[in-house]
Amino acid sequence: MILISVGNDTRLIFTDIPYFRIVETIISSSIEQAKMLLKQGQLVAIPTETVYGLAANALDKNAVIEIFNAKQRPSFDPLIVHIGNKSDVSLYARQIPTNAQKLMDTFWPGPLTVILPKQEIVPDEVTSGLETVGIRMPNHSLTLQLLNQLDFPLAAPSANPFGYISPTTPQHVFAQLQNKIPMILDGGSCEVGVESTIVGFEGELPVVYRLGGLTIEDIRNVCGDIKVEVNSSSDPKAPGMLNSHYAPLKPLKIIADDFNLSDSTNQAAIIVFGQFENSTNAQVYNLSPTANYKEAASNLFSFLRMLDTDESVKEIFAFLLPSINLGLAINDRLNRAAFKG
Numbered sequence: 587m588i589l590i591s592v593g594n595d596t597r598l599i600f601t602d603i604p605y606f607r608i609v610e611t612i613i614s615s616s617i618e619q620a621k622m623l624l625k626q627g628q629l630v631a632i633p634t635e636t637v638y639g640l641a642a643n644a645l646d647k648n649a650v651i652e653i654f655n656a657k658q659r660p661s662f663d664p665l666i667v668h669i670g671n672k673s674d675v676s677l678y679a680r681q682i683p684t685n686a687q688k689l690m691d692t693f694w695p696g697p698l699t700v701i702l703p704k705q706e707i708v709p710d711e712v713t714s715g716l717e718t719v720g721i722r723m724p725n726h727s728l729t730l731q732l733l734n735q736l737d738f739p740l741a742a743p744s745a746n747p748f749g750y751i752s753p754t755t756p757q758h759v760f761a762q763l764q765n766k767i768p769m770i771l772d773g774g775s776c777e778v779g780v781e782s783t784i785v786g787f788e789g790e791l792p793v794v795y796r797l798g799g800l801t802i803e804d805i806r807n808v809c810g811d812i813k814v815e816v817n818s819s820s821d822p823k824a825p826g827m828l829n830s831h832y833a834p835l836k837p838l839k840i841i842a843d844d845f846n847l848s849d850s851t852n853q854a855a856i857i858v859f860g861q862f863e864n865s866t867n868a869q870v871y872n873l874s875p876t877a878n879y880k881e882a883a884s885n886l887f888s889f890l891r892m893l894d895t896d897e898s899v900k901e902i903f904a905f906l907l908p909s910i911n912l913g914l915a916i917n918d919r920l921n922r923a924a925f926k927g
């Protein structure tokens with residue numbers, strides 16, 4: 587138990603987290619400031635096109651350990667290494683399959699993470715002891731500038747407490763990590779809104795471990811045959827793929843077209859996609875009234891957060907989207923948000 591003071595507010599905090607300390611969190615678009623903090627081994631939340639990441643020097647194992655502490659993330663869940671230049675991939679990975687190279691050439695910078703055998707220089711703390719490393723070149727001008735001015739890559743998981751909804755605005759990050767990290771680099775709202783698609787390789791065969799902002803159709807167009815292996819277990823290949831993830835604190839239930847919504851009270855909210863006639867008392871959150879998948883993905887996590895913090899909402903219902911395009915990644919997140927293990 588410790589006693590902390592912030593301004594006039596003094597509280598007792600019950601914690602068994604020995605590193606717990608208070609810092610003032612600034613939200614700023616200053617690359618200089620972000621650079622300074624990162625060079626000191628501190629954490630900075632960074633914008634990407636997918637979601638905000640919680641970044642540290644990927645080559646400094648102590649800085650990387652701080653990420654796990656701040657997120658309360660289990661150490662078995664490896665981090666993605668972010669680079670500012672396509673050619674840097676060979677500094678951190680080796681034995682790059684032709685299909686991996688094709689995907690990177692086509693979709694970087696963008697919402698694609700490739701899993702490749704790691705170079706010695708990547709600390710075990712980043713990869714959770716695995717012999718492979720996840721690497722991605724994000725598509726956000728501020729973060730690309732930052733990466734290109736640093737002489738190290740950035741390890742960054744999504745900037746949310748483990749298991750909770752990923753942040754797509756600086757305010758989302760602030761709501762949960764304020765006083766735990768010194769800075770949030772303000773790059774506005776994330777354009778894509780769901781995390782990167784994670785692709786590993788069995789020989790030349792691309793294997794999708796996490797559905798994300800790059801669609802399966804796009805990957806097929808470049809590589810032809812691919813395998814999709816996103817179904818999780820208690821010992822998943824991509825440990826972030828635990829069944830329950832991205833979860834709001836309130837109950838979320840997936841419903842089908844024949845579900846009788848007329849019983850739902852005005853304390854319920856429904857997440858829908860495309861044209862929808864509301865014949866109930868429930869509040870409707872339409873991911874995209876025009877059935878645009880990109881718009882739906884960019885709204886998903888913001889909507890879940892709004893619903894989770896709106897006190898008038900007691901339970902959340904959601905319709906799944908058609909299983910094409912970004913509908914696959916959105917459905918994956920909705921299913922995991924709904925999962926009660």
Ligand code: TXA
Nearest residue numbers: 636638639664665718719720743744781782824825826
């Ligand atoms: O869009 C994104 O990917 C965002 C932004 C910040 O880049 N990052 C992100 O990181 O979603 P995170 O930590 O929330 O999810 C990364 C997942 C891990 O949970 C793990 O499943 C997988 O990437 N991963 C990382 N390295 C891996 C490896 N060597 N083998 C298998 N899976 C790996």
Ligand code: MG
Nearest residue numbers: 743744752826
């Ligand atoms: Mg995450």
